Amino acid sequence: MPEYKTEPFIVPSISGLLPVGERNPRVALTSFDPREKKVQVPSREVTCYECGRRSHVPSAALSANCIHCHAHLNMTDIELKPGSRRLTVRTLGNVTIAPDAVLSHLSVVCHHLDMGGRASGSFRCSGTLTISGGTRIEGSVQAASLVVNKGISVILTQGAALQDATIYGRVSGRIEASGCVRICRGGELCGDCCAAEIQVEQGGAHLGNWIRP
Ligand SMILES: [Zn+2]
Known part of the structure; x- marks a missing residue:
């Protein structure tokens, strides 16, 4: 039985690229040089x-x-104005809900959310959710931090899952926080709070149970 050895057929001069001197320097790919400084x-x-x-x-x-x-x-950053028909917002930017807007059935995923108007729906923020307009939120709320401004009353029917919360206004609902919940002077939290730490300043009130995780 004769033994066949196949030699690899290599043509060293054919590489698919022109010799360096003949390449068009304006075409980036054909003049690619790994030693060149990366932009x-x-x-x-x-x-x-x-x-x-x-x-x-x-x-x-x-x-x-x-x-x-x-x-x-x-x-991009998005502003939801009064009468906006947009219900679903997905952005890595920030969202603002205009103070005179009344919007429901929203589904918002964003970084910071500034809620000036009355908005309901589900909200997921990788940054801060600031509520500066009285509202009743029927959906789920998740945020790195929640700030409820002074004089504002917020009802969270499904509660909120947060890292931290700072409450200057009045919040009704259950809060779960991995960090600290701070109830400031004049602030009130009406509902159970499951948090590592809870600080109630003088003039603030917590009506509910504190459950340590
Ligand atoms: Zn992905």
């Missing part, structure tokens, strides 16, 4: 609101695609 585009880290994983995107971008799940990520 550093300022980037920021974002957490995808669809899959929850982190990736880096150029700071100036207004949208991007998640490198993990390819979801389209909106990064």
Whole structure:
């Protein structure tokens, strides 16, 4: 039985690229040189609101695609005005609800949310949810921190899951916080509070149980 040895057929001069001197220097890909200094585009880290994983995107971008799940990520700031018919908002930017707006059945995922008007629905904020208009929220509320401004009355029918909360106004509902809940002077929390720490300043009140996690 004769033994066949196949020699690899290699043509060393054919690589698909032109010799360096003949390449068009204006075409970036064909003149790629790994020793060239990389242009550093300022980037920021974002957490995808669809899959929850982190990736880096150029700071100036207004949208991007998640490198993990390819979801389209909106990064613009959005204002919801009175009469807005937009119910679903997904952005890594900030959302403002205008003071004279009355909106319900919203589903908002954003960084900071400034709620000036009366808004109901579900809200998930990776930053601060600031409530500066009296409202009754029928859906779920999640935020890194919650601030309820002075003189404002908020009803959270499904409660809120937070890291921290600072209450200057009046809140009815159950609060779960991994950090500290601060009830400031003139503030009132009416409902059970499951938090690592709770601070009730003089002139503030907590009507409910404190449950340590
Ligand atoms: Zn993703």
